[in-house]
Amino acid sequence: MNSRRFDFFLILPLAIFTLAFLILPVARLIAEAGSGPQGLAGFLVILTEARFRNSLIVTLLLAIVTTVATLAVATIAAQTLANRRFTGRGLLLSMLTFPLAFPGVVVGFMIILFGGRLGLVGSVTKSLVGTNVVFAYSLFGLFLGYLYFSVPRVLLTILAAAEKLDPSLVEAARSLGASPFAIQRDVVLPALFPAMYTGGALCFATAMGAFGTAFTLATNIDVVPLLIYTEFTLATNASMAAAISIALGLITWAALAIARNRAMRDVKGG
Amino acid sequence: MRRQWTSTAGIVITALLSLFLVVPVLLSVYAGLAVNYARGPSAGFTLDWVGQVWGLYADTVWRSLVVALLTLVVTLLIGVPGAYALVRKGGRFARAVEEIVTLPVAVPGLALALALILSYGGAGAFRQSTLFVVVGHVLFTLPFMMRSVIAVLETIDWRTLDEGAASLGAPAWRRFIDVILPNVRPGIVAGALTVVTLSIGEFNLTWMMHTPMTKTLPVGLADAYASMRLEIASAYTIVFLVMVIPLLIGVQLVADFTEKRTAS
Numbered sequence: 001m002n003s004r005r006f007d008f009f010l011i012l013p014l015a016i017f018t019l020a021f022l023i024l025p026v027a028r029l030i031a032e033a034g035s036g037p038q039g040l041a042g043f044l045v046i047l048t049e050a051r052f053r054n055s056l057i058v059t060l061l062l063a064i065v066t067t068v069a070t071l072a073v074a075t076i077a078a079q080t081l082a083n084r085r086f087t088g089r090g091l092l093l094s095m096l097t098f099p100l101a102f103p104g105v106v107v108g109f110m111i112i113l114f115g116g117r118l119g120l121v122g123s124v125t126k127s128l129v130g131t132n133v134v135f136a137y138s139l140f141g142l143f144l145g146y147l148y149f150s151v152p153r154v155l156l157t158i159l160a161a162a163e164k165l166d167p168s169l170v171e172a173a174r175s176l177g178a179s180p181f182a183i184q185r186d187v188v189l190p191a192l193f194p195a196m197y198t199g200g201a202l203c204f205a206t207a208m209g210a211f212g213t214a215f216t217l218a219t220n221i222d223v224v225p226l227l228i229y230t231e232f233t234l235a236t237n238a239s240m241a242a243a244i245s246i247a248l249g250l251i252t253w254a255a256l257a258i259a260r261n262r263a264m265r266d267v268k269g270g
Numbered sequence: 271m272r273r274q275w276t277s278t279a280g281i282v283i284t285a286l287l288s289l290f291l292v293v294p295v296l297l298s299v300y301a302g303l304a305v306n307y308a309r310g311p312s313a314g315f316t317l318d319w320v321g322q323v324w325g326l327y328a329d330t331v332w333r334s335l336v337v338a339l340l341t342l343v344v345t346l347l348i349g350v351p352g353a354y355a356l357v358r359k360g361g362r363f364a365r366a367v368e369e370i371v372t373l374p375v376a377v378p379g380l381a382l383a384l385a386l387i388l389s390y391g392g393a394g395a396f397r398q399s400t401l402f403v404v405v406g407h408v409l410f411t412l413p414f415m416m417r418s419v420i421a422v423l424e425t426i427d428w429r430t431l432d433e434g435a436a437s438l439g440a441p442a443w444r445r446f447i448d449v450i451l452p453n454v455r456p457g458i459v460a461g462a463l464t465v466v467t468l469s470i471g472e473f474n475l476t477w478m479m480h481t482p483m484t485k486t487l488p489v490g491l492a493d494a495y496a497s498m499r500l501e502i503a504s505a506y507t508i509v510f511l512v513m514v515i516p517l518l519i520g521v522q523l524v525a526d527f528t529e530k531r532t533a534s
Contacts, residue, residue: 006442007355011367014352017344017412018371021405025385026373032388077287080280094522095292101514103473103488106507109495110294113301118308118500120297148294151287180276209378212473212488216495225380229478232384242388245381253376 029242036239045240046247052227056247059224062139063207066146070203071196073147074154079188082162099152104145104212111145111217112136137219145213150206154199161195162188201259205252224248299511302504319505323494327506330490331513337400337486338469341407345465348408349415350458354450356416357423368420372413379474382409387478400484406475411468415461422457456528463524467517470510487513 036042046052081093099107115121116136125133135141165188173183189196211225222230224244232241302320306313352371356364374382386406391397428450435445451458473488480489487510494503 003442006446007358009443010351010355010358010446013348014355014367014371017348017408021386021409022370022373022382025382025389028389029381029385073283073287076280077284080277080284092288094519095295096288097522098295098515098518099291101467101471101518103471103491105473105488105492105495106471106510109298109491109503109507112495113294113297113504114290120293144290148291151291180274205376209380209474211378211380211477212492215477216492218496225378225474228380228384232478238384238388241384245378245384249377249381252378253373256376 030246032239033243033246034239036237036243042239042243043246045243046224052244055222055224055227058221059208062143062146062223063204066143066150066207067200067204069143069147070150070154071200074151074158074199075189075192075196077151077155078158078162078192081159082165083167097152097156099149100156102149104149104210104214105216106212107145107149108213108216110148111141111213115141115144137217139219139221141217142214142219142221142223145217146207146210149210149213150203153206154203157199157202158192158195161192165191197259197262201255205255208248208252208255295511298504298507300504301500302506302508304501307500307504319501320508322502323506323509326502327487327490327494327509330485330487331509333400333485334470334487334513337404337407338466340401340404341411341469342462342465344404344408345412345415346458346462349412349461350419350451350454351446353416353419354423354428354446354454357420357428368416371416374409375413379406379410379472380478382406383475383478398481398483403476403479403484403486406479407469407472410472410475411465414464414468415458418461418464419454419457422454426453428453456524460521460524460528463517463521467514467521470514470517 033042034040036045038045041048046056081089099110102110113119114136115134117132117134119134119136122132122134125131135144169187170183173187178186209225210223211229214221214223214226215229225248228241228244228248231237231244300311301307303315303317304311304313305316305318356367383406386402386409387397390402396402431449431453432445435449436442440448471488472486473492476486476489477492480486485493491503491506491510494506498506
């Protein structure tokens with residue numbers, strides 16, 4: 001068998017699967033989105049119809065706030081964990097990465113256990129001040145859920161970069177009298193930036209597309225993925241659901257593509 | 271060295287973050303074993319809830335295992351040769367193919383599920399079968415298998431290995447099976463563990479694609495969270511944790527092992 005034919009047979013199963021279950025369905029999705037009562041204007045429905053636009057704005061804000069908060073705590077935790085050796089470090093790191101494998105529904109349930117009607121925070125505040133504080137089903141609960149599934153993956157990305165950072169650089173800056181903030185600004189953060197872009201984009205894209213957490217918390221906040229679900233199953237409006245899916249897919253894909261290019265350029269430049 | 275206040279603040283924030291991530295998991299384990307969660311530990315502990323979960327949802331556990339294994343088999347058959355083909359080919363074409371194959375990681379699962387339902391919703395028997403869910407899982411996990419194998423192929427000198435075997439007269443497919451595959455085994459093992467873990471936990475695609483006859487574990491969990499008492503929901507979560515945590519530990523062991531081997 002010559003090498004060209006061998007290459008062909010190696011890639012054939014992948015090509016068939018991708019064509020049948022990715023390329024054709026996505027083409028079908030695009031056709032469906034354009035076949036609604038508004039025709040091609042259906043693609044813009046997420047911007048033109050107030051209900052969808054509001055949902056998009058809430059989802060974008062939630063994703064941005066989640067990304068900023070995740071980057072902040074993950075950067076701090078990564079630096080704290082990077083060059084410290086203590087007993088149980090391996091175990092702690094393992095436990096911090098477990099949530100990576102939790103589906104959104106489980107994350108939602110974790111937030112219910114934390115701040116739901118029978119939650120930990122509620123029972124503590126009840127015994128201290130007499131009121132049962134419940135926040136799991138609010139926008140804040142949703143935010144905590146997003147934080148819960150975002151932190152582990154971003155933390156891992158930044159931790160890998162923080163461990164490569166030479167501690168003697170920080171030491172040198174400190175001995176030259178630089179303040180902690182100057183060290184962060186001039187030494188640490190520039191070194192962590194590529195990892196922060198990548199982690200941040202991943203976090204943003206995941207937060208935009210997250211469905212299970214919002215579904216479990218059953219909030220009255222309609223994030224875009226929940227909107228797609230209700231449009232398709234309850235309103236049986238397939239073309240509307242398809243149009244919103246495409247808009248959402250483009251946003252998450254673009255976020256990841258931009259961050260990847262930026263991170264690559266930084267690595268090449270540095 | 272004098273401890274800076276910033277480093278103390280870092281330790282406090284890291285500790286709070288760890289508690290935030292770990293405590294709810296411990297709470298769910300406790301709630302699933304407690305006789306009555308609201309009455310506290312004094313009410314005692316029991317395995318009754320876990321038993322009830324098994325009675326109600328055992329089928330979802332088995333189905334998730336079957337789906338995960340089928341997904342693994344398909345990703346191995348498609349992904350491993352595909353990854354080797356892309357590395358052999360290289361260049362712009364390979365990058366474009368990888369970009370397309372990786373799309374399901376970047377695009378929300380709900381959108382993909384919708385695309386699959388719109389395309390194959392009319393194909394009754396296939397739509398109703400567990401295989402339909404498997405297709406969704408393969409779509410989502412394939413990039414992880416391929417990335418893992420490609421990463422290993424990029425660190426080994428596959429060209430020299432392949433040419434060496436060719437000079438001894440081995441045909442191309444024998445060289446792939448006897449020479450290349452054993453050399454990428456760490457990548458395949460890491461990829462396989464990731465695929466199984468992701469498949470068992472997959473919800474977004476599965477929730478849209480499942481039928482009452484093809485419920486997986488996370489779909490059952492969503493059902494339990496919505497309609498069962500807290501103890502049963504927690505006991506069901508314990509079943510899920512028991513299934514994925516050994517896999518996660520496996521992923522980490524393989525990663526540590528590979529790191530040590532490449533370092534030495």
